[in-house]
Amino acid sequence: xxxDPFEAIKATYFLECEELLADLxxxxxxxxxxxxxxxxxxxxxxxxHSIKGGAGAFGLEDLVRFAHVFETFMDELRSGxxxxxxxxxxxxxxxxDVLADHVAAARGSNxxxxxxxxxxxxxxxxxxxxxTAPSAPGALAxxxxxxxxxxxxxxxxxxxxxxxxLGDAPAEPQGWRIHFxxxxxxxxxxxxxxxxxxxxxxxxxxxxxxxxxxxxGVDVLEDGAFHLAWDIVLNAAPPETAVRxxxxxxxxxxxxxxxxxxxxxxAEPVAALIEAPSDPVFATAPIQMEAASAPAPARAAEPxxxxxxxxxxxxxxxxxxxxxSQTSIRVDLDRIDKLINVVGELVIQxxxxxQSVVESGLARSxxxxxxxxxxxxxxxxxxxxxxxxxxxxxxxxFQRMPRLVREVAELTGKSVRLVTxxxxxxxxKTVIDRLAEPITHMIRNAIDHGxxxxxxxxxxxxxxxxxxxxxxxxxxxxxxxxxSDDGRxxxxxxxxxxxxxxxxxxxxxxxxxxxxxxxxxxxxxxTASTVSDISGRGVGMDVVKRSIQQLGGRISIAxxxxxxxxxxxxxxxxxxxxxxxxxxxxxxxxLAPLSAVVxxxxxxxxxxxxxxxxxxxxxxxDRFLPLIDTAAAxxxxxxxxxxxxxxxxxxxxxxxxxxxxxxxxxxxxxxRQVVIKSLETNYTKVDGVSAATILGDGRVALILDVDALLxxxxxxxxxxxxxxxx
Amino acid sequence: MTKTIxxxxxxxxxxxxxxxxxDDAGYRVVQAEDGIAGLAALEAHAxxxxxxxxxxxxxxxxxxxxRVRANPRHKGLPVLVLTTESAPEKKQRAREAGATGWIVxxxxxxxxxxxxxxxxx
Numbered sequence: 001x002x003x004d005p006f007e008a009i010k011a012t013y014f015l016e017c018e019e020l021l022a023d024l025x026x027x028x029x030x031x032x033x034x035x036x037x038x039x040x041x042x043x044x045x046x047x048x049h050s051i052k053g054g055a056g057a058f059g060l061e062d063l064v065r066f067a068h069v070f071e072t073f074m075d076e077l078r079s080g081x082x083x084x085x086x087x088x089x090x091x092x093x094x095x096x097d098v099l100a101d102h103v104a105a106a107r108g109s110n111x112x113x114x115x116x117x118x119x120x121x122x123x124x125x126x127x128x129x130x131x132t133a134p135s136a137p138g139a140l141a142x143x144x145x146x147x148x149x150x151x152x153x154x155x156x157x158x159x160x161x162x163x164x165x166l167g168d169a170p171a172e173p174q175g176w177r178i179h180f181x182x183x184x185x186x187x188x189x190x191x192x193x194x195x196x197x198x199x200x201x202x203x204x205x206x207x208x209x210x211x212x213x214x215x216x217g218v219d220v221l222e223d224g225a226f227h228l229a230w231d232i233v234l235n236a237a238p239p240e241t242a243v244r245x246x247x248x249x250x251x252x253x254x255x256x257x258x259x260x261x262x263x264x265x266x267a268e269p270v271a272a273l274i275e276a277p278s279d280p281v282f283a284t285a286p287i288q289m290e291a292a293s294a295p296a297p298a299r300a301a302e303p304x305x306x307x308x309x310x311x312x313x314x315x316x317x318x319x320x321x322x323x324x325s326q327t328s329i330r331v332d333l334d335r336i337d338k339l340i341n342v343v344g345e346l347v348i349q350x351x352x353x354x355q356s357v358v359e360s361g362l363a364r365s366x367x368x369x370x371x372x373x374x375x376x377x378x379x380x381x382x383x384x385x386x387x388x389x390x391x392x393x394x395x396x397x398f399q400r401m402p403r404l405v406r407e408v409a410e411l412t413g414k415s416v417r418l419v420t421x422x423x424x425x426x427x428x429k430t431v432i433d434r435l436a437e438p439i440t441h442m443i444r445n446a447i448d449h450g451x452x453x454x455x456x457x458x459x460x461x462x463x464x465x466x467x468x469x470x471x472x473x474x475x476x477x478x479x480x481x482x483x484s485d486d487g488r489x490x491x492x493x494x495x496x497x498x499x500x501x502x503x504x505x506x507x508x509x510x511x512x513x514x515x516x517x518x519x520x521x522x523x524x525x526x527t528a529s530t531v532s533d534i535s536g537r538g539v540g541m542d543v544v545k546r547s548i549q550q551l552g553g554r555i556s557i558a559x560x561x562x563x564x565x566x567x568x569x570x571x572x573x574x575x576x577x578x579x580x581x582x583x584x585x586x587x588x589x590x591l592a593p594l595s596a597v598v599x600x601x602x603x604x605x606x607x608x609x610x611x612x613x614x615x616x617x618x619x620x621x622d623r624f625l626p627l628i629d630t631a632a633a634x635x636x637x638x639x640x641x642x643x644x645x646x647x648x649x650x651x652x653x654x655x656x657x658x659x660x661x662x663x664x665x666x667x668x669x670x671x672r673q674v675v676i677k678s679l680e681t682n683y684t685k686v687d688g689v690s691a692a693t694i695l696g697d698g699r700v701a702l703i704l705d706v707d708a709l710l711x712x713x714x715x716x717x718x719x720x721x722x723x724x725x726x
Numbered sequence: 727m728t729k730t731i732x733x734x735x736x737x738x739x740x741x742x743x744x745x746x747x748x749d750d751a752g753y754r755v756v757q758a759e760d761g762i763a764g765l766a767a768l769e770a771h772a773x774x775x776x777x778x779x780x781x782x783x784x785x786x787x788x789x790x791x792x793r794v795r796a797n798p799r800h801k802g803l804p805v806l807v808l809t810t811e812s813a814p815e816k817k818q819r820a821r822e823a824g825a826t827g828w829i830v831x832x833x834x835x836x837x838x839x840x841x842x843x844x845x846x847x
Binding site for chain 2: 015039057188199
């Protein structure tokens with residue numbers, strides 16, 4: 001919880017800015033693609049307007065200035081004074097980006113503002129704004145602030161703008177004489193003469209005289225009419241602006257004369273205007289009003305017509321304390337994580353209980369067993385609901401991409417359209433946070449390497465504008481993200497040649513098309529002849545693959561020459577649970593993350609080949625993979641089944657680096673979704689183990705860290721001695 | 727008697743700013759995020775003062791004021807418009823619609839409270 005409420009609001013402001021910027025971009029894109037409706041421009045305007053409004057409150061002057069120029073231009077568009085041309089939309093897109101940069105800068109981001117770009121966009125906006133109304137530069141153009149000049153009223157902190165056009169009295173008066181006769185309209189706008197008089201009394205002691213000469217008899221009183229007037233002598237000398245400020249809201253809704261008190265001669269014209277009551281019978285005694293007490297005695301004279309209804313007077317006790325309905329609440333992430341943790345315990349406890357019941361030999365139809373089944377159902381529902389709290393739509397990541405596409409398209413001189421699908425697809429927040437980087441890289445890559453330039457596309461008979469498709473969907477309990485392009489596809493000959501050149505494959509390696517395509521994920525592989533500024537930065541698809549694997553995901557590519565490529569990432573919906581293969585090795589129950597498992601099979605004796613004293617290779621589909629004895633690598637005692645002669649099982653796993661190996665285990669007990677428990681937090685880091693979980697029988701099962709295990713196996717040179725029955 | 731202020735603004739930042747200032751001054755604050763929600767809150771909470779933004783989706787501030795003024799039950803209810811647009815025509819339009827007064831954004835919290843007090847006593 002932030003202690004300073006102002007800082008908390010500022011944080012909210014920046015969060016809101018993110019949403020507003022995304023809205024703005026979406027609306028401007030709709031204008032570009034022709035999907036706009038009548039409200040689109042207004043909505044875009046509102047977004048900029050709201051950003052400006054908040055920026056003003058926090059004194060973010062650069063942001064206010066730019067937002068104002070942008071807003072002024074959009075006002076021209078929405079009012080129809082300027083057509084929403086292609087050029088206008090282009091400038092708006094650029095301005096949206098600059099606005100986002102300004103917000104980032106105001107937020108204290110390290111990225112410095114590109115002042116040249118800002119100036120350029122400002123110039124564009126101003127030129128377009130002026131272009132429509134060159135004859136009338138006064139109205140809107142004049143409202144645009146000068147970069148170095150003083151901020152105009154709108155940006156100052158003065159809540160009230162004075163536009164009376166009257167100067168202060170030249171000489172210091174001793175006080176003020178005021179004649180105030182409200183019109184019925186004054187009451188209709190919710191203003192209250194009594195409150196105005198009270199406000200006046202705050203400026204100094206007042207002598208107030210009620211003028212009720214025009215008040216008709218009760219029988220002819222009309223609703224909505226107003227017949228009273230007041231003459232006030234203010235026995236203090238505040239500036240005239242202060243006096244006028246009291247009447248600011250009712251200017252034009254009353255007869256008002258304000259004149260300095262003092263010389264008889266000065267007072268004379270006022271007296272004439274006031275039309276002093278000729279018959280003293282109708283004049284009431286002067287009422288003394290003090291600033292502090294302010295009992296508003298004039299209220300008594302208020303006509304019935306202006307009396308407020310009781311409900312409006314604050315008497316609505318029945319509704320007091322009721323909160324406005326809310327559709328969402330904000331909760332600290334820590335609290336949710338704690339809840340997830342506790343629910344994880346609940347799941348484990350429930351599984352243990354179920355196992356005990358089975359072991360106790362109770363009939364399946366017994367009340368305990370039946371009740372336990374219900375409990376299991378409920379537990380699962382609770383777990384799913386809790387996970388859903390952390391789930392967020394991928395929109396948060398997707399909405400950053402249009403800008404990226406524009407920038408990369410600009411740098412490469414390509415014409416690109418981004419199509420997104422499934423923005424509402426939800427996934428765990430941790431996964432979302434870590435998705436942006438691989439997606440960014442894949443999109444850069446798709447534009448830079450995948451798409452052809454417009455000329456080449458024309459020659460190939462394609463639309464000169466390339467299409468990048470970014471889609472998200474749920475498939476069998478995982479989220480699938482696809483990045484596809486309609487470009488040239490993978491140039492397999494070239495990929496192959498490079499792989500040979502880099503020594504990644506043998507020159508005569510028999511590879512399927514799919515295998516060639518997947519070569520691009522190998523570390524050190526980069527098809528760009530020069531390290532590209534765009535998709536390069538010295539990293540390649542291997543980095544993308546690794547970051548996805550770190551999330552327990554997998555990535556694959558499908559490519560058709562001339563038609564384009566599709567990268568498909570498949571990720572778990574959450575990092576709190578894991579799909580694992582339950583295996584046994586060295587008498588221990590272990591869990592292999594399913595995302596790392598390629599295949600499992602029972603090897604024959606002929607598949608095994610000893611190399612040197614310790615290493616064993618295993619034949620797997622015309623290839624030889626190192627075989628690692630899981631139990632030995634983890635330091636468990638030698639597997640007893642070596643003597644028994646039972647068959648071992650080889651699990652082919654793939655490390656994040658793309659290296660494959662086979663793990664020898666004694667048995668496979670099926671697949672299971674487990675709640676991940678950190679070993680480091682609860683115990684200490686153990687090599688070859690990434691985390692732990694608790695199984696239904698209450699035993700702790702270690703989750704294998706495939707990468708570490710592979711290097712462990714290699715270092716130890718474990719004798720993967722499979723005594724296979726021959 | 728604690729007075730209730732209804733604030734209608736589509737910007738969460740602005741709603742928070744208003745609430746902070748008005749809470750500190752001892753008012754009870756009810757919030758709505760657009761004109762339609764504002765009118766619903768008006769009926770539910772019978773506020774003493776309404777502060778509304780002008781540019782909002784669904785129903786803008788002018789629409790809010792017109793509907794409040796068209797309802798005899800809310801006769802005399804102070805409605806303040808909140809806007810960064812100090813442009814005279816906006817203010818004029820709000821006045822014509824029946825606004826009681828206006829608050830120019832960005833506002834100084836003390837001045838905001840001052841304006842609320844001026845129209846509500």
